[in-house]
Amino acid sequence: MGQSLQYFFQQLLNGLSIGSIYAMIAVGYSMVYSILYMINFAHGDIYIFGTFIAFALWKAGLPIPAVVVLACLAGALVGLVVERTVYRPVRFANRIVPMITALGVAMVLRTISQVIWGAETLPFLQLIPNTTISIGGLRIFSQQVLVVGTSLVCMVAFTLIIEKTKLGKATQCIMQDINLSRIMGIQVDTIIPLIYGLGGFMGVVGGILFASYYNAISINLGLLGTLKAWAAAMLGGVGSFYSPFLGGLILGVAEAMAGAYLGPAYKDAVGYLVIVAVLLFRPTGLFGKPRIEKV
Amino acid sequence: MATRSRFPALPRWVTDRRFIGLLVLAVVIVLPAFIGHSGILMRVLCLIFINALLALGLMVITGYTGMLNMGHAAFYGIGAYIAAVLALRFHQPFLTCLVASGAGAGLAGLIIAIPCLKVGSDFLSLITIAFAELFQTVVLNWMDVTRGPMGLPGIPNIVIANVTFDNYYRLYYLFLAIAVVIYVGLSNIVNSRIGRSLKAIRDDEICARAQGIDVRYYKVLAFVLGTIPAGIAGALIAFLVQFVGAATFNLDASLILMNMVILGGLGSLPGALIGAAFFVGFTELIRFLNIYRIGVGGVIMVLLMLFRPQGIMGSRAFAGVGGFENVIRRWWQKRHSSPRTRPAKTAGP
Numbered sequence: 001m002g003q004s005l006q007y008f009f010q011q012l013l014n015g016l017s018i019g020s021i022y023a024m025i026a027v028g029y030s031m032v033y034s035i036l037y038m039i040n041f042a043h044g045d046i047y048i049f050g051t052f053i054a055f056a057l058w059k060a061g062l063p064i065p066a067v068v069v070l071a072c073l074a075g076a077l078v079g080l081v082v083e084r085t086v087y088r089p090v091r092f093a094n095r096i097v098p099m100i101t102a103l104g105v106a107m108v109l110r111t112i113s114q115v116i117w118g119a120e121t122l123p124f125l126q127l128i129p130n131t132t133i134s135i136g137g138l139r140i141f142s143q144q145v146l147v148v149g150t151s152l153v154c155m156v157a158f159t160l161i162i163e164k165t166k167l168g169k170a171t172q173c174i175m176q177d178i179n180l181s182r183i184m185g186i187q188v189d190t191i192i193p194l195i196y197g198l199g200g201f202m203g204v205v206g207g208i209l210f211a212s213y214y215n216a217i218s219i220n221l222g223l224l225g226t227l228k229a230w231a232a233a234m235l236g237g238v239g240s241f242y243s244p245f246l247g248g249l250i251l252g253v254a255e256a257m258a259g260a261y262l263g264p265a266y267k268d269a270v271g272y273l274v275i276v277a278v279l280l281f282r283p284t285g286l287f288g289k290p291r292i293e294k295v
Numbered sequence: 296m297a298t299r300s301r302f303p304a305l306p307r308w309v310t311d312r313r314f315i316g317l318l319v320l321a322v323v324i325v326l327p328a329f330i331g332h333s334g335i336l337m338r339v340l341c342l343i344f345i346n347a348l349l350a351l352g353l354m355v356i357t358g359y360t361g362m363l364n365m366g367h368a369a370f371y372g373i374g375a376y377i378a379a380v381l382a383l384r385f386h387q388p389f390l391t392c393l394v395a396s397g398a399g400a401g402l403a404g405l406i407i408a409i410p411c412l413k414v415g416s417d418f419l420s421l422i423t424i425a426f427a428e429l430f431q432t433v434v435l436n437w438m439d440v441t442r443g444p445m446g447l448p449g450i451p452n453i454v455i456a457n458v459t460f461d462n463y464y465r466l467y468y469l470f471l472a473i474a475v476v477i478y479v480g481l482s483n484i485v486n487s488r489i490g491r492s493l494k495a496i497r498d499d500e501i502c503a504r505a506q507g508i509d510v511r512y513y514k515v516l517a518f519v520l521g522t523i524p525a526g527i528a529g530a531l532i533a534f535l536v537q538f539v540g541a542a543t544f545n546l547d548a549s550l551i552l553m554n555m556v557i558l559g560g561l562g563s564l565p566g567a568l569i570g571a572a573f574f575v576g577f578t579e580l581i582r583f584l585n586i587y588r589i590g591v592g593g594v595i596m597v598l599l600m601l602f603r604p605q606g607i608m609g610s611r612a613f614a615g616v617g618g619f620e621n622v623i624r625r626w627w628q629k630r631h632s633s634p635r636t637r638p639a640k641t642a643g644p
Contacts, residue, residue, distance in 0.1 A: 039363075039417060041550075086597050090604055096363075097604040100557050103550060104596035111590025119586075223546070227424065234421045269432035272425035276410060279422060283414040 006137050011260040012253060017144040019252020020151035021213065023245040024206030025225050026232035027158060028079075028199020030244035033233060035175050035195060036091065039099045042082060044226030045106040045113075047203030048219060050075025051124075052113050054208050055217055058125045067125070072204045078109075079200025083193045091192075106222065113219045121218040124211040147209050154205060155245055161198075162241050171195060203229075235275050237288020246287060250274070316565075323471060327464055337463035341535055343575045344470035348528035350555045350567035351481055356521035357553070358561040359485055360514060361497030362411065363420035366427030367552045370400040370522040372434065372544030374529020379447040379539040380440060389453040393473075393530045400526025401519045408518035412511050427549055434541045446540030453534050460534075470531060477524050482564055484520060493517055494562065558599055560609030569607050 029043045054071030062070070086101040126143075133140045162168035170191050173181040182188045207225070211217040228251065229244075236247025251271055258270030278286060305314065330336050349371055356364045374396035381387040381395055407426050411419045434441045441447065453460040453469065460466050484490055492513045495503040504510050533539050551574060559570025577595075581588050599606075602623075 033417075037417070039420070086601065089601055093604045096557055096561065097600050100554065101597045101600045103554065104593040104600070107593030107596070108590045111587060111593065114586055115590075227546070231421060231425075234418055265436050266432060269429050272428050276422055276425050279414050279418050280410055283418060285418075 007260070009138055011256050013138070013140065013144060014260075015253030015256030016249060017147045017213065017252070018256060019249035020148050021206050021210045021248075022228050022232045022252050023248030024151050024154060024209065025203050026229040026236070026244040026248045027155070027241075028196075028202045029226075029229040030233040030236070030238065031171075031195050031199050031241075034238045035171070035178070035192065036098075037095060038087070038102070039095075039230070040102050041099060041226055042102040042106040042109065043199065043203060043229055044224065045109040045222040046078050046082065046200050047075060047207040047225055048217075048222040049078055049109050049113055050200065050204030051207035051211050051217055051221075052117055052219075054204070055117070055122065055124060055211075064125065064127060068127075068205075068208060071208060072201045075200040075204030075207075076197035077200075079196040079198075079203075080193050083196040087196075088189070088192075106226070110219055110222055113222075117219070119219060121216050124215055124217045126215065127208070127212045143213050147213055150205065150209060151245075154202060155242070158198075158202065159241055167191065167194060231271065231275055234285055235278055237282070237285020240287055240289070243285065243287035247285065250286070320475065327467055334463055337467055338535075339575060339579050341463060341466050341470050343572050344467075344474045345528045345531050345535065346552075346555065346571040346575050347474055347568050348477055348524045348531070349552050350559065350571040351477060351564060352521040352524035352528075353552050353556045354521075354559075354561070354564060354567040355481060355485065355493070356517050357556055358563065358567070359490060359493040359497060360517040361416065362514065362517065363416055363553075364423045364518075364521070365420045365546075365549050365553060366407075366423035366425075366430070367521075367525060368544040368546070368548035369423075369427035369430040370403055370525035371529045371532070371548070372430055372541070373403050374400045374526030375533040375539045375544070376434065376441060376447070376529070377526070378530035378533040379450055382450050382533070383447060389455060389530075389534060392534075393527060396526040396530035397523045398526070400529065401523040404518040404522030404525075405515060408515040411518070412514055424546065424549075427544075427546060431541055431545065434544075441541070444541065446538055448538045450533050450537040450539070452537075466535060470535075473527065473531070477527065478564065478568070481520070481524070485564060489513070489516065497562075554596065558596065558606050560606030562610065563606075563608040566606055566608030573607070 025043070025047060028047075029040060032038060032040055032043075050071050053074045054067050057067045057070055058064070082105050086105055087098050090097045090101060128142055128146055131142045133142070133145070162171060170181070170186045173184070173186055174188060174191055178188060203225075207221075210221070210225075228248075232248035232251050233244040234247070235251055236243035236245070251274070254274045255267045255271045259267040262270065282288070309317070326340070327337065330340075349367065352370075353364060353367045356362050356367075377399040378392040378396045381392045382389075387395075407423065410422055414422065435443050437443070453466070455469075458465070460469055485493070492503070492508045495506065495508055496510055496513055500510060532543070555570035555574045556567055557570075558573065559568070560566030577592070578588075581591055584591055
């Protein structure tokens, strides 16, 4: 394999790894968005709060599987509580109102994290020992295998939940028409918090992978995560479950390529340029269905 | 359309609303006399004027036209950098910088508005965020002009017609004058045919189109009208702080501006002023809370939205259903009505 081709594949692999983390974070975001069309500014801070809980549990000396499971459950719980306290009262208000309450919650969570864990970047646990596998001159890190594998498993599980279970079918109904679902006897006030919880759960899985991949955690990842999740969800488009996943992957690959060939300073900018370019030609995202407006 | 004033002794053009406005203006004019020698307080007041300009612009884009512009700070930054470069490199006088900043930001608004025409509201906010991030990248990497992360220090004092604005009192009245001019201008625009068209687009775009409103034209116009004050505010901050750095114009700044406009009340120009004054003043008031400051701010934002979803000055119709207002009213009625007068089983909202 040529030197440049090998470099390309190496960067592609990096992009896929980081993209699948974006995808994990974006899935929960996109679920909520496709039901309530709410720009959830708290999503990033909820997942980073859960990741901080993982950090605290790890420091407390728990075994790694327990750390992961408990932190993800904690993330789901935070999502539930936030939904109940500040989103539900304004669910049917103008869309801008829950956006601002979400921003307020994000600020509160950020402050709590900062008071407990400080504003510095902290070293995070390694989920698995760092080894390299060499295939045809291509070096694959064990972390990358873990990240891509976990996100694939989570995506399959998530798709099964949405397609096969009663909860998932109810969710699909609510996406189509929230009031009609209520009339048909779907417990809307139970399903929506569960979706928030599921989003928090998936977000914390992504957050733990993210922090473990870079071996660092900091509260500044919160807003960054919100932005990336939002960007990935919008890039993929709203309306199907795999679109935020693909959107996250494309975003990750675009950023890795820009970082490799143009320099790290242009990484984020190229990611956003890709999004603008895509939205110019497909205003509803790559795989999104247009939202039909009725008069 | 102007209603007759409650004070017949006043001239005809002084309506109730204008009367309140003039009253506030009078208070603001005499305010420095009561502040004395507090430089910090005067500086905060100057910052309030700058943020008021930004909020007024964003109010036209978001509050009147309904486009979620989450990159407003980038237009602010464009204005600031244009002013700083013109003043430092080309030694241009303040007024030239001011005009150039306004024009530059307006031009940027025009360019950004074009891709925004194609997409719906949330995609639009993503495009504006993307624009703001691109702005950050350019500023941080274009070393020749912006000096990257080091910023541009040493911007001279404002000089207009041989008067040097070297203390906060002079700056205060200059900024006040600019803010009043822009406020009156925007107020006339939003209360004209243009403003009514913008509101129609915000409330129902399809319906507005059916009424014969050129939606594309008015959206671009709203963007230009809203970004020009942002550019002017950029020039003012450059000359006030005498330093321009990229961090002032980041995403957090854009979100705070969005907050000002929403908490002030969407669709109300006085709301923009109140939002700006509230946010800047409040940030200074709770500075002693240190790291708890952001959290306390968040709690207040949440409570304000839950109890008054339309913002301080907004109209109830715009907020839609929700908030705790109805809950409180019902609880209040329950407590303060005898069983006989208590309404039987009120219907839900």
